[in-house]
Amino acid sequence: MAAVWRIESARIVGALARYTGDFALAEDLAQEALAEALVTWPRDGVPRQPAGWLLTCGRRRAIDAFRRRAALDDRYATLAGTLGEGGVLTGGEVADPVRGDGDVLWDPDQIDDDVLALIFISCHPVLSREARLALTLRVVGGLTSDEIAKACLVPTATVQARITRAKKTLGAAEVAFEVPPAAERRVRLGSVLGVIYLIFTEGSSASTGGDLIRFDLAGEALRLARVLARLMPDEAEVYGLLALLELTAARFPARTGPDGQPVLLEQQDRRRWDRSAIRRGRAALAKAAEVGKGLGAYGLQAAIAECHAVAPSVEATNWERVVLLYEALGRLAPSPVVELNRAVAVSMADGPAAALPIVDGLAVDGSLANSHLLPSVRGELLTRLGRTDEARDALTEAVRLCGNEREKSVLAGKLAALA
Template sequence: MADPTGREAVAAVWRIDSARIVGALARYTGDFALAEDLGQEALAEALVTWPREGVPRNPAGWLLTVGRRRAIDVFRRRAARDERYAVLARDLGEGGASSGGAPADPVRDAEEVLWDPDRIDDDVLALMFVSCHPVLPREARVALTLRVVGGLTSDEIAKALLVPTATVQARITRAKKALGAARVPFEVPSAGERAERLGSVLNVVYLIFTEGSSASSGDDLLRPGLAGEAQRLARVLARLVPEEPEVHGLLALLELTAARFPARTGADGRPVLLEHQDRRRWDRAAIRRGRAALARAERAGRGLGAYGLQAAIAECHALAPSVGATDWERVVLVYEALGRLAPSPVVDLNRAVAVSMARGPAAALPIVDGLAAAGALPNSHLLPGVRGELLTRLGRTGEARVELELAVRLCGNGSERSVLEGKLAALG
C-alpha cells in the first residue's frame, strides 16, 4: 500500500542528513559537483519510491546507497574499466554486475551502510568550507550553502531570498563550475588554511541570518525559516570546530538576536521598535543558549572577535529590563572596540545610536554627519533614517522630514518602510 507520508519523510530526512550524504558522496567520488548531483538524483528516486513502497528502516543509508550506485554508473560511462570505478564497485560488493536504477532491495542494502561519526564530521566540515570557498562570489556561497549544507531545494532558497528559482539554479550551477575550474579539493583545510578561510564560512552563515532577521526586501520584516537555518548551521559549526571561539561568538549573536523575534512584530505583522517591545515575550531559552555560547567564546582567552563583540552587545539588551535600564555606556564601549577590530560605516552608525541613548542626540549627530559627509551607505535607508530620528529629537523638524523622506524612498522592505512613514507622519 502506498505510504501517504512518504514525501514528507523524504523532505524531513533530506533536511536533516543531506549534508552528511553529499559529504560522504564527495569523499567517495572526489568530485564535489558530481556528489551534489548524485544526492539530488537519490532524492528524486526517494520521492518516487518511498510513497509507493514505504519508508526504509535506514532512510539516510538508502539515499547514500542510491547515490553511490549512481556514482558507479557515472564512472562506468566515463571509462568502463576505470580504476576508481573498480574500487567503488568492490566497496559495494558489486564486482562487475550491473547497478542500474535503485537498489534491488534498498532497505536491506541500506542497512549495510555504516558511517564513522568522526568521518561524518569531517565530511560536513569539508562541505561547509567548499560551499563557502573564497573563489565564489557572495551570492553563490549563500545559495550553495543553503543547498548542500542546509538541504533546501532551489524553490525554497528562491522563496527565502526573494529571487526567481531560475536565478538560484543558475547561481548553484555557476558555483559548481567555478569550484571545478579552480580544482578546489574536497577536504578540511589544514590548520593554517582553516583559520584563514573560516571567516568566509562564518560570514556566509551571518549573511543568511541577517537576511532572515531583517529582510532587505518584501513585505515581511522577518523570515524566521531563513534565520533558523543559519542558527542550525552555526550549531553544526560549533560542534565541528569547538576550539574556535569566534564560532561560538557567532552562535551567541544569532541566539541572542533571535530571542527577540517573538516581540519584534505585532499581531498585525507590523514591526515593534525595541523601546515598545514586550520583553516578556523574548525567548528566555534562546537567551540562555546565547549567553552560554558567549561564555564559551570568552573562556578561550584570546579576546572576543567581531561576532563575539556583537553578541556582547546583544547580551546587554537581553539582560536589561527596559530600554532605559540598558547599560548604554557599556554598549558604546563595545561598539568602539568593534569599530577598531572590524571598522565599517554600519558599526559607526550603530555606535551613534548607542551614543544618542547614553549621552543624548546632540552627542551622536556629529558621528552621523561625518558618515553622511563621507558618502557612507549611499543606497541604504539606515543612515537617513537614523539622522532623521536624531534631528526629530533635537526639534529640527524640517531637516528631519527631508531625511525621513529619503529613508522611505530607499527602504526596500515594506514593514520597515511603514515604520519610517509613521515617523514622517508624526512630524505633522
C-alpha cells in the same frame, strides 16, 4: 517545495558532493533533482521524506552523468557500488525499496560533516574573500543571487560572476570534499565565521520578501555555529559568534506581532524573549572570554547583545557601555554598519544632536548609499530633533531603498506620522 529546498539544500548538495567528489557537479545535480520534483510532486504527491527523494534523484542523475562521460570507468563503478543491494546506501543511509518513493533515512552525524565540509570548501584559500562569501551563501545558505547582492551591497551580476568563477577555481584546483585537518581549519576560520554570520543576518532581518525573519536561515546558521563549536572547542571567536547568534535569536519571539508586523525594540514585550537562549548565549560568551585573550569582533557584538538581554527596558539599558563596546568594535573591525550602530547608541546615551554628525559623515562617505539603514536612522534622529521636513526626506529615501515589505511598512508608518 520552496521551504524544503531552503531547509535541506545544503544537506543535499553536501551529500552529493561527498558521493561525486565534484563540488560544482553536486550543485548542478541538486538543481536537476529540484526541477524534476517541480514536475513530479504536483502529479504524484509530495513524498514522505522530500529531502531523501531529492537526494536519491540527484544520485541517480550523477550515475547517468558518469555513464555518459565514460562508459564504466572506475569512478562510476565506485559511485554505483554505493547503491549496494536491497536498497542499502553507504554513509549511514538506507533506501526502502518497499516504499517506492525514493525516500532516504539520513544519518545526522554524517549530515553535519557534509554541511561543515561544504562550508570549509566554499571558504578554501584558493578563492577570494568575496568569492567565498558569495559561494557559501548560495550553496550552503540557499540564498538567491539577488539576496546575496543585497547582503553584500554589490550588484547581482557581480555576485553571479563570483559564484561562477569560484566553482571553476575549485574544480581546477581539484579541492577534495572533506573537513580539513585542525591546522588548516584555523586558516579558513575567519571566512567560515563570516559566512555563518551573514547567513544569520539575512535570516534575522530578511533583505527582501514579506517576512521580517527567515527562521529557516537563522536556524541553520545557529545549527552550524553549534556544530563548529563542537569541532573547534578552543577557538574563542567560535564561541563569540555562537553567543551573538543565541542572544540575537532570543529576541525573535517578541520582534513581530500576531499579524507578522515588526515590533520595535522599545515596544517589545521582554517577557517573551527566550530566556533559555539568553542563558546559552551568556554561557557561550563566558566561554569565549575563558579560552581567548580578549573578546574578538563577534565576542564584542555578543557583549552588546548581552547588554540588551539583561536590561529590563530600553531606558534602563547601559548605553554608555554599549557605546564603549561599539568604539572597541570599530577599532577591531571597522565598517560603516558598525559606525551607524555606534551613532544609534550615542543618540541613546547623549541625545540625537550628538549622533547626527556621525550619521552625516557616513552619508558623505557614500559607503551605505544603497542601504535603507542610513536614511532610516537619520530620519529618526531628525524627527527627535524636531526637523520634520528633513526627517520626511530621509524617511522617504529609506522607504524607497528598503526591500523587505514588513520593514518598509514600519518606515512608511513613521513617514505618515510626520504628515
